[in-house]
Amino acid sequence: MANQHKTVLVSGGTGYIGSHTAVELINAGYDVVIIDNLVNSEIYSLDGIEKITGKRPAFEKVDTCDMGALRRVFEKYAFDSVIHFAAHKAVGESMDEPLKYYSNNLVSFMNTVELMKEFGRPNVLFSSSATVYGNADTQPVTEQTPRKPAESPYGNTKQIAEDILRDCTRAYRGLHGIALRYFNPIGAHPSALIGELPRGVPNNLVPYITQTAAGIRKELSIFGDDYDTPDGTCLRDFIDIVDLAKAHVATIDRMTQGKMEQDYEIFNVGTGRPVSVLELVKGFERVNNLKLPYRITGRRQGDIPAVWADTTRANEVLGWKAERSLDDTLRAAWAWQQHLGK
Ligand code: UD1
Numbered sequence: 001m002a003n004q005h006k007t008v009l010v011s012g013g014t015g016y017i018g019s020h021t022a023v024e025l026i027n028a029g030y031d032v033v034i035i036d037n038l039v040n041s042e043i044y045s046l047d048g049i050e051k052i053t054g055k056r057p058a059f060e061k062v063d064t065c066d067m068g069a070l071r072r073v074f075e076k077y078a079f080d081s082v083i084h085f086a087a088h089k090a091v092g093e094s095m096d097e098p099l100k101y102y103s104n105n106l107v108s109f110m111n112t113v114e115l116m117k118e119f120g121r122p123n124v125l126f127s128s129s130a131t132v133y134g135n136a137d138t139q140p141v142t143e144q145t146p147r148k149p150a151e152s153p154y155g156n157t158k159q160i161a162e163d164i165l166r167d168c169t170r171a172y173r174g175l176h177g178i179a180l181r182y183f184n185p186i187g188a189h190p191s192a193l194i195g196e197l198p199r200g201v202p203n204n205l206v207p208y209i210t211q212t213a214a215g216i217r218k219e220l221s222i223f224g225d226d227y228d229t230p231d232g233t234c235l236r237d238f239i240d241i242v243d244l245a246k247a248h249v250a251t252i253d254r255m256t257q258g259k260m261e262q263d264y265e266i267f268n269v270g271t272g273r274p275v276s277v278l279e280l281v282k283g284f285e286r287v288n289n290l291k292l293p294y295r296i297t298g299r300r301q302g303d304i305p306a307v308w309a310d311t312t313r314a315n316e317v318l319g320w321k322a323e324r325s326l327d328d329t330l331r332a333a334w335a336w337q338q339h340l341g342k
Contacts, residue, residue: 004078005256007031011064011112012085013057014041016196017127017182019049020189020245021083026053028249033077035070036086037063040199048194064108067115074115081123081252084112087157090203091131091302094154105157110164117172123255125248126165128179130237130270130307131155139274140237140310143181143266151302162266169263176263178251183237183270183309185244187329188336195241195336205277206238209284210337213292220292222277224299227306233277235306237270240324240332244269250320261317270309271322280330287327288334 008025012018013034018041022032026049034046034057043059050056058077062069064086087105088094094101109126116124132155133141134148150156165177186206188195198207201217212220225232247269254260275283285292315321 002031002078005080007033007077007079008252009033009035009073009077009079009082010057010085011035011082011108012041012087012127014038014043014045015085017185017241017244018083018085019045019194020241021085021248022049022057023052023189023194024242024245024249025252026055026057028253030249030252032057033073033079034059035062035064035073037061040088042197045194048189051193052189052191064111065104067111070111070115074119074121080121081125081255082112082116082121083125083127083248083252084109085127087127089154091152091154092203094152098153101153101157106160106164109161113164113168113175117168117175120174122174122176123252124165124175124177125251125255126161126177126179128162128181129155129158130181130183130268130309132159132162132181133307135304136307139306140272140308141268142310143268143313166264176255176260178255178260178264179266180247180251180269181266182244183239183268183307185241186238187241187324187332189242190328190332190335192332192335192339195339205280206333209281209292210333212294213284213288213290213334214337214341218293220281220294221297222281222294223297223303225278225296226299229276229306231276231278234303235274235276235308237273237308238275238280238326238329239270239322240329243322243324247314247318247320250318254318267314267318268309268311269314270311272309272311274306274308275326283326284330284334287330
């Protein structure tokens with residue numbers, strides 16, 4: 001019989017971050033129930049999770065916007081904690097179709113929080129993003145760095161959902177929330193059994209790099225080398241996906257062990273180390289022993305020159321730290337791309 005305290009509902013659990021998090025939760029002894037509508041992920045992620053952990057998580061094909069279907073999940077499974085990943089995530093698309101983003105990302109989150117409250121399930125972990133900081137005045141950003149007005153509907157849904165969680169934990173006794181602000185998640189599980197599955201032309205840097213290395217894309221465009229940074233390309237905080245997944249386990253441990261100091265808490269999840277786009281490209285070439293066709297092109301609209309995390313709070317309070325080296329992460333990213341090509 002599953003232990004309610006040790007059971008975690010993971011919405012969006014067949015997706016990139018969700019599937020890696022499911023693996024680490026299972027490895028840490030949690031029972032995992034995954035729900036996903038499979039609009040941007042594949043059911044065979046479950047096979048990868050099972051091969052890695054030896055355990056197949058329970059799965060229900062459910063759209064979290066469908067309150068009736070979501071309620072049935074709450075009735076069927078006993079869990080204390082939910083990790084809410086289920087959301088659309090393409091910044092550019094959110095500019096063209098804002099209603100799709102506001103409606104899906106916010107309704108699904110509000111439904112989840114509403115049912116957590118109604119069923120007396122205490123712990124909500126929300127999947128937020130460094131995008132909430134925008135182009136901050138100082139780097140690295142801490143959790144206290146003021147958020148700038150969002151530059152995209154996608155970013156706005158992250159800010160609004162954070163506020164919803166803050167307000168609900170304040171208003172409803174017994175409800176606790178933690179928002180994790182991810183920096184740039186990259187890489188794949190070292191087994192190459194799960195990883196990112198971008199649909200169409202990737203927007204994010206690393207999938208574009210690996211697809212270019214695989215010959216699927218002709219060349220990589222590096223968007224701008226005239227930023228005020230050491231080599232002129234943008235600086236980001238690239239966080240290994242397995243390290244990122246482990247931050248969720250530390251967060252769920254904190255919640256289920258009653259260690260929270262406030263009803264709503266925020267943690268940056270990054271490495272604390274800025275890496276330039278060009279450094280990343282060169283590192284990828286070096287560790288995988290290949291040449292990547294690339295060209296410097298103009299800046300991409302909406303990109304910020306630099307953002308990286310101050311991770312002191314996550315390190316000290318959550319007891320979590322990014323451990324994997326960038327080289328290992330870039331090897332894993334390439335191994336996963338090669339696995340996909342088979
Ligand atoms: C983007 C989103 C961010 C979201 C995150 C999710 C924007 C403005 N931000 O972050 O809100 O949370 O993805 O992963 O879209 N680059 C190239 N060539 C490429 C692709 C990217 O040079 O083909 C550069 C970009 O200019 C940027 C860096 O690589 O400097 C990282 O880009 P990307 O992976 O898209 O992430 P972010 O833009 O940082």
